[in-house]
Amino acid sequence: MSGLRERKKAKTRAAIQEHALRLFRDQGYADTTVQEIADAAEVSPATFFRYFPTKEDTIVLDRLDPVMIELFRNQPPELSPTEALRTAIREAIGVLTEDEWELESERQRLVMNAPELRVRMLDQLYEGIDLLAELAAERVGRAPDDFAVRAWAGAVVGVVMATYQSAVDAPMPTYLATIDRAFEFLAAGLPLEFTPPER
DSSP states (O other): OHHHHHHHHHHHHHHHHHHHHHHHHHHOSTTOOHHHHHHHHTOOHHHHHHHOSSTTHHHHOOTHHHHHHHHHHTSOTTSOHHHHHHHHHHHHHHTOOHHHHHHHHHHHHHHHHOGGGHHHHHHHHHHHHHHHHHHHHHHHTOOTTOHHHHHHHHHHHHHHHHHHHHHTTSOHHHHHHHHHHHHHHHHTTOOOOOOOOOO
């Protein structure tokens, strides 16, 4: 019974977020009210606030995170954290429909471009580093606050952010190819050859 309740809650949360993202796209983030989102999702404002404490939470919530966490933990133990995460991201994004990918792309564009969300985005980046450090620590048998573990987690966040910026508007296959390339670069140790300027 509790599983059914959780599925219904997840469905309601997803529906509210989808309506919010469509309204933000059509009329702008700042000009969209919680009441309008609630009306579009056919819920009361009180129900909205049970699922999202603030309007900005409808954007920062990444529904793929729980899926990728589970996929990461289920990767073969012989895979490095980088390869395990690379595979988990590919699998999680690969099952999205075109409409779902468009909504996810819209969410990412809003997160990166709305001035009202920049402070919250910074908080989210640190939360992402904490989460990745915990997952990597589990895989390699080290502490989440281990220097190498946190440095890896920070590098991953940087690579993913750079990839989003360059490919978030691209079709899903192009995005997947870009993030694959980014993780390949990360796995290689982020080599960057210095080319002296011509005199």
